[in-house]
Amino acid sequence: MSKLPYRSLRTLAKTYGPLMMVKLGSIPYVIVSSADAIQELTDKDHDVIFSGRPQWKSSDALFGGSTDIIFSSYGEYWRQMKKICMVEVLSQRRVNQFRYIREQEVEHLVGMLKDASKNKTAVDLSEAISTLTNTVISRAAFGKTYNNQQMSLRRAVDILAQFCFQDSFPILGWVDALTGFDSKVRKVSREVNDFLDTVIDDHKKRVVVVAEDDSHDGSDHVERQADIVDILLRVQKERELEFNFTDANIKATLLDMFAGGTDTIATTLEWVMSELVRHPTIMKKAQEEVRRIVLMGSERKSGIDEADISRMEYLKCVVKETLRLHAPAPVSLRKTSEDVKLGGFDIPEGTMVMINLWAVMRDPEIWEQPESFVPERFLAEPLDFKGQTGKFVPFGAGRRLCPGMTLALVEVELVAANLLCWFDWELPEGVVDLDMSEINSVVIRRETPLSLVPVLNSE
Numbered sequence: 151m152s153k154l155p156y157r158s159l160r161t162l163a164k165t166y167g168p169l170m171m172v173k174l175g176s177i178p179y180v181i182v183s184s185a186d187a188i189q190e191l192t193d194k195d196h197d198v199i200f201s202g203r204p205q206w207k208s209s210d211a212l213f214g215g216s217t218d219i220i221f222s223s224y225g226e227y228w229r230q231m232k233k234i235c236m237v238e239v240l241s242q243r244r245v246n247q248f249r250y251i252r253e254q255e256v257e258h259l260v261g262m263l264k265d266a267s268k269n270k271t272a273v274d275l276s277e278a279i280s281t282l283t284n285t286v287i288s289r290a291a292f293g294k295t296y297n298n299q300q301m302s303l304r305r306a307v308d309i310l311a312q313f314c315f316q317d318s319f320p321i322l323g324w325v326d327a328l329t330g331f332d333s334k335v336r337k338v339s340r341e342v343n344d345f346l347d348t349v350i351d352d353h354k355k356r357v358v359v360v361a362e363d364d365s366h367d368g369s370d371h372v373e374r375q376a377d378i379v380d381i382l383l384r385v386q387k388e389r390e391l392e393f394n395f396t397d398a399n400i401k402a403t404l405l406d407m408f409a410g411g412t413d414t415i416a417t418t419l420e421w422v423m424s425e426l427v428r429h430p431t432i433m434k435k436a437q438e439e440v441r442r443i444v445l446m447g448s449e450r451k452s453g454i455d456e457a458d459i460s461r462m463e464y465l466k467c468v469v470k471e472t473l474r475l476h477a478p479a480p481v482s483l484r485k486t487s488e489d490v491k492l493g494g495f496d497i498p499e500g501t502m503v504m505i506n507l508w509a510v511m512r513d514p515e516i517w518e519q520p521e522s523f524v525p526e527r528f529l530a531e532p533l534d535f536k537g538q539t540g541k542f543v544p545f546g547a548g549r550r551l552c553p554g555m556t557l558a559l560v561e562v563e564l565v566a567a568n569l570l571c572w573f574d575w576e577l578p579e580g581v582v583d584l585d586m587s588e589i590n591s592v593v594i595r596r597e598t599p600l601s602l603v604p605v606l607n608s609e
C-alpha cells in the first residue's frame with residue numbers, strides 16, 4: 151500500500167472489483183469503489199446499517215470517548231448531536247450570520263496580496279489561505295483568535311492523521327507506548343481540554359447582550375455578536391434534549407468544527423488555484439465571468455458579495471470539478487451495525503467499511519476524461535453535493551453526509567472569486583510547470599506549498 155492508499159485501493163479495485171475485502175493492518179475492511187455500491191449502501195434498507203464509524207485511540211482520547219459527531223457511533227446520541235450541529239451551528243441562518251467575518255478576512259487577504267503585487271514577487275498562497283480559514287473559524291467559534299493556545303487544536307487535528315498500532319494491529323497496541331504515541335495523545339488531549347475549558351469559562355463569565363442573526367455588519371450596533379460557544383451554551387441552558395449536553399459535548403463539537411472546517415476549505419482553495427494556473431484558458435473564462443458580474447454592472451463595485459457569487463455559474467463548476475479531482479477527504483469510514491447484504495455479498499455486523507470517494511469520482515465507467523480538469527461537464531450535468539447519485543460525492547453520502555458543506559462552499563467561492571477578480575496569477579520565475587504531488591495528512595493537500603505571483607488586475 152502506498153502513502154496515498156486511495157490510489158493503491160483503486161488499482162486493486164480494477165482487478166478485484168468495486169466491492170473487495172482488504173486487510174489494513176490486521177483489520178479486514180470492505181472497500182467500496184463504485185457509484186452503484188454507494189447508492190445501494192445509502193438506500194433506505196442499508197443507510198442506517200452502514201452509518202456506524204470506527205473509533206480510534208486518538209479520537210477516544212481527544213473527544214472524550216469519541217463523543218463528537220465525526221467519530222460517534224450511529225444512534226440516538228449521534229442523531230441529537232448532529233441535529234444541534236445542523237440546526238444551531240451550521241444552518242443557512244448561521245452561515246449568513248458569520249458572513250461579515252468572511253468578508254472582513256477576505257478583504258484583509260486581498261489587501262495583503264495587493265501590497266505583495268507591488269513587488270512582483272511570489273507569495274505563499276497556501277500559508278495565506280490557511281491563515282484565513284483558521285481565522286474565520288476561530289472568530290466564528292470563539293469570537294476572536296487565541297494565537298498561541300490555539301495551536302493545541304492544530305496538534306489535535308494532526309494527531310488524528312498519525313499512524314497508531316492499536317488501530318491497525320490491536321494485538322500490538324502496547325507498541326504505541328514505546329513509539330511515544332500514547333504520551334503525545336495524552337499531552338495534546340490535556341492541552342486541548344485546558345484551552346477549550348478556558349474559552350468556555352470566558353464565555354460563561356461574560357454577561358452581555360448577544361445577537362444571533364446576521365444584523366452584525368462589523369460595526370458596534372449590537373453589543374456583541376453571538377459566536378458558536380455562546381450558541382452552544384444557550385443550547386445547554388435552554389434546549390430540551392434527550393441527554394445532558396455537557397461542557398464535554400460542547401468541546402467535542404468545537405473540535406469537530408476545527409477538524410472538519412479548516413484544512414478541508416484551505417486545501418480546496420489551493421487545488422482550485424493550482425488547477426486554474428495549469429489551465430490558463432479555464433482561468434481566463436472564470437475571471438471573465440467574475441469580472442463581468444463584479445466590475446461591469448451598472449455600478450462598478452469595490453467588493454464582492456454573496457449575491458454576486460450566486461450568479462457565478464462557471465466558478466461554481468470550477469469548484470465542483472476541483473472537488474471531484476481533489477476530494478479533501480478521499481475516503482469515508484463506516485462500520486456495519488448488523489449482518490447485511492451488499493452487491494450480493496454477505497457482510498457481518500461490526501465490519502469496517504471504507505468508501506473510496508476519490509476512486510468513484512475518477513471512475514472511467516461514469517466520467518468522460520476522468521483524469522482531466524473539465525469544469526464544463528457540470529454545466530452539462532448539474533449534479534448537486536448531496537451524493538444521491540453515488541457518483542459525485544466529495545461530502546460523502548447518506549446519513550453521515552457532511553453537515554458543513556454550505557459553510558464550506560460559500561467560503562471557497564468567496565475567496566476564489568476575489569482571487570480571480572482582483573488579480574492575474576503567474577508562476578514564479580524559473581518555474582515552468584506546477585508540481586501537483588499530493589500528501590496524505592488529515593486531508594489530501596499539495597505536497598509543496600502553492601507559491602504564485604499576484605499581478606493586480608488593471609481593468
Ligand code: HEM
Binds near residue numbers: 410414549553558
Ligand atoms: C470542502 C470542505 C469539506 C469537505 C470536502 C468535507 C467532506 C466531508 C466528508 C467526505 C465527510 C464524511 C461523510 C460520510 O461519511 O459520508 C464529512 C463529515 C463531516 N464534516 Fe465535512 N467536509 C468539508 C467541510 C466541513 C466543514 C466546514 C465542517 C464544519 C465546520 C465539517 C464538518 C463535518 C462533520 C461534523 C462531519 C461528520 C458528519 C457525521 O459523521 O455525521 N466539514 N465531511
